[in-house]
Amino acid sequence: MKIRIIGISDLKPDFKSKELALIQAGKYFAGGNRHRELVSEFLPKESHWHDIVVPLSGLYDAIQQSKSDWIVFASGDPLFYGIGITLQREFPGAEIEILPDFNSLQLLAHRFKLPYGEFQTVTLTGRSFDRFDQALISGTERMGILTDRKNTPKSIAERMLQYGYSNYKMYYGECLGGEREKTCELSLEDAVLFDFNHPNCFYLEKIDDAIPKKGIPECDFEPLNGRPKMITKMPIRLATLSLMELQSKKVFWDVGACTGSVSIEARLNHPHLKVKSFEIRDESKGIIERNSKKFQAPGIDIFIGDYLQADKTEIEKPDAVFLGGYGGKMDEVLDDIHQQLLNGGIIAFNSVSEKSKNGFTNWCIRNHYKKTQEMLVSVDEFNPITILVAQKGERK
Structure with missing residues (x-):
């Protein structure tokens, strides 16, 4: 044939x-x-x-x-x-x-005389925002974007502005190569108001060198009402994520996400990661969303409710989990994480007391997890924190 x-x-x-x-x-x-x-x-x-x-x-x-x-x-x-x-x-x-x-982006580049070989192509035609978000967070200077009827230039520009990525200009084209062809250069603010027609595509080019901030002081996050000390301290947060070696991981679960500080820092420092945040408090959903927008961290999936009761069948399985809270049920939460975690995956935990450290360590021993990291860290006048990382055994 x-x-x-x-x-x-x-x-x-x-x-x-x-x-x-x-x-x-x-x-x-x-x-x-x-x-x-x-x-x-x-x-x-x-x-x-x-x-x-x-x-x-x-x-x-x-x-x-x-x-x-x-x-x-x-x-x-x-x-x-x-x-x-x-x-x-x-x-x-x-x-x-x-x-x-010629493809549509080539035609558009010809109209604006753009060096399209220097532009990273990202398709949002029937695709998720994963690669696009990764490019934004990484500070990609030039992108060519393929759209569809759902992910339109307007909706994409709106999303970029929501997360603080206003420092791009758009080279837009529709019906390229046809009788109804239209091209123009737009700011993202103008793109939100522009009357688009299908089919279309566009290029994005940065207008400055700004990139998202990493290593965020805890005082900059919106906290839970009356509980500012529940946010993981910045040095502890960065040390924990570093010890987890997330550059080689794919899916990160933050269990007990609270205000989202660990999720956001993981997303910004490792934009290839798919980040899933679990938190029992209803008010945390809005707090995590607002903190994510403030610190330019799109693409974090938030799940509100009791972690142990959550239906996880449709959620991608993790190869890295940070246990930020367990509501007095450490063994039960860890048992559930164990069922979800891929073989060879890791769990990280920040212990604030000898009791919690022993609880985590003993659970790891019973379940044949290998401790890969243990570090005692002290920040200012706060009590020392023990960072623990353990790895699930490979399937025999």
Whole structure:
């Protein structure tokens, strides 16, 4: 089976002789509605057309059942987050040929004469904000953004402004390569008010060198009402996260997150991490959200309620957990964490007393956790804190 994927722009195609010959010899074709409008006059009279719509299982079935060669029309470059990648994955035994056109970000770069090779591409087309947030927190200076009908330039700009990332300008384009093409340069504040049309994409470029602050003094966080001392002290917080070696971890749970100081610091210092914050107090949800916005830490998932009662089946399993609070039920909370924690994962705990230190240590011994770090730290006039880190054994 051969699948040839031809990239086209949003204008009537000016096909090369090779492309025309392939089309005239073809029988089975696929593409979006707009593609069909653009290429219909070039198709043979007895051809069969399949509209590409979600879910794509209909297209896969049609290709499989035909037992014949196909020509698929795509927008721009089919390998640029496009149908080409999908078809290669679904039909690994097929002979696939790609005949690309310029992709949308290339066209937009041409309009503004931008050195697009220096821009990191991030797609939000049917994707989460994980990679985008990581790029923002890391201080990425230049990004090319692919959008969809949910993650629009307006909603993306609003989110950036909510988290204090106002130091970018936007190079915007819609319907690129077509008769309704529009391009302009916008501030993020202007982008929130702009009348956008689909399809679109844009570039972001920083206008200054500002990056999020790391190593945040505890007095800068919004505290729980009347309980400012419940925030983990900055030196303790940074030392704990350092001893956890989070650069090699993927999913971080903060159990007993309180005001979110540990979650936020973990997110800012390790932006690749997926951070999940668990806290029993209802008022902590708003406090964590406000602190996250104040310190430019998007992407923290917050779960409010009794940790032991929470349904965790749909939450990504952690390979690193910080135990910040346990409500007098250390063994029960640790037992539950043990069930969630991936093999080889770690638990960190800051002990304020010999009793809590012994409780954590004895639980680790009973459950065959290997203590990897123990450090006694004293800050100013406060009582010394023992930082403990233990690792769950690998599966035998």
